[in-house]
Amino acid sequence: MAVFFKLPEKFSFRTRLFVVMIVMLLVSGVLILGTTSIQYESQRENYHLGRLDRKESQIKRHINYLVSKNNLFNKPDSIWNQFSADFEKINSIHSIRYSLFKLDGSPLLIYHTPLEIIANDYQLDQVLLNKISESQAGVYLEQYNSDLDKFHASYSLLRDSRNRPYGILFFPYFEDISFSENELNSFLQNLYQIYILLFFGVIFIAYFLSKYVTRSLETIRVRMAETSLQKKNEKIYLKNATREIDSLVNSYNNMIDDLSESVAKLAKTEREQAWQEMARQVAHEIKNPLTPMRLTIQSFQRNYDPNDLDSKNKLNDFSNLLIQQIDTMSEVAEAFSDFASLPKPNMKECDLVEVTKMAVTIFQQEHIVFSSDQAHIYQKLDRTQWTRVITNLIQNALQSVSPKKTPQIGIHINAESDQTIITIMDNGSGISPKLNDKIFEPKFTTKSSGMGLGLGIVKNIIESHGGIISFVSTPKKGTTFTIILPTSV
Secondary structure (H helix, E strand, C coil), rough: CCCCCCCCCCCCCCHHHHHHHHHHHHHHHHHHHHHHHHHHHHHHHHHHHHHHHHHHHHHHHHHHHHHHHHHCCCCCCHCCCCCCCHHHHHHHHHHHCCCCEECCCEEEEEECCCCCEEEEEEECCCHHHHHHHHHHHHHHEEEEECCCEEEEEEEEECCCCCEHHHEEEEEEEECCCCCHHHHHHHHHHHHHHHHHHHHHHHHHHHHHHHHHHHHHHHHHHHHHHCCCCCCCCCCCCCCEEEEEEEEHHHHHHHHHHHHHHHHHHHHHHHHHHHHHHHHHHHHHHHHHHHHHHHHHHHHHHHCCCCCCCHHHHHHHHHHHHHHHHHHHHHHHHHHHHHHCCCCCCCEEEEHHHHHHHHHHHHCCHEEEEEEEECCCCCCCCCCHHHHHHHHHHHHHHHHHCCCCCCCCCCEEECCCCCCCEEEEEECCCCCCHHCCCCCCCCCCCCCCCCCCCHHHHHHHHHCCCEEEEEEECCCCCCEEEEEEEECCC
């Protein structure tokens, strides 16, 4: 007999061990009780069948004696009835009630019969006669379980000295089960008492045994829970540990050694990556001002006219822009030399329209349309970083346009009571929806060249100004970046 059960996964090993021991006791108890009951029923059946056989043999000998003494073989019923008193004494001598039938099933001497035979006019039916004749040794056992008739009965052939059958003996056997039932009940009661004591004893033993077995596991669990990369982890040392626990402890200690080596390697790798990341950012920051400087010089070479009456003002603007970009490069170099982060924003009250317009003039004006709903919008800004934001977004917009199309970039500033909204629109190839979550990640780029730091730095600059940046893109049609800055108080 196999019992399968599954404990909830949240149960601890100690609880599982405890429950398993209790279940094993209960299962063994059920098996013993079941086996005892089955064995009792088998022994009781064998006992009563043996007793029936002995009783039947005694009655047969007594009947054969009377038949032989009075020479009643094959005699008519009237001769048998003359000796009915002798046959009736058998009932009192052996304390039973039997009946005799002829071989054809007709009644001969009737003292007790089942209701079925009485209903059949005390005649044995042909089916029963066939069972008797076909049975081994001429004996057929029948079990009667009706409300009125509940007993074993034996139908057996009576034979003379030459083994010739001359009649059928009906012998009922009524079991007296009161003694055996009392004996069984007494045994089961004692067994219940023993099992109750054993059950509480097993609970007590299982509790402390499970606690003892899992004590080492609990120590390992606590140490593993305390394991961390930020501190030095201690090894486990247990005395008198079992082979399995000792193997587990050795594995944990080896893991601690490997973890220490991995932490050292990880720290070294992180330092190297930090230097590499810093170098990439510095390179990007230094390269970032070079692009507008190059474009400014090219535009100045192309548009400068010595005879222009406004040439002096244009030359001053050109010089101021170059000086501004050179100052940016100087700040980056100074920050790198001091092992510091990139320059923090130097917030000053500025004309957002003027600063943005100056950043736009670096690029070819025929591709860019700039507009603002107000002539002057004053905002606290870091001029250098804001110029970097605008030039970066315009560069990305121009690069997103296919060489077969004419770039169309639109920049608009809208001032509201509590915020200022800047939108940069293009007619480029757009951004795939799959890349929406990665656009502002550092080092992510869809271009074959570049470090992918531009939009990441743009986002950091805007957030350092207390603003937010978002975008809406339609593949093959264009992208619109929206910057929202809080209004200066």
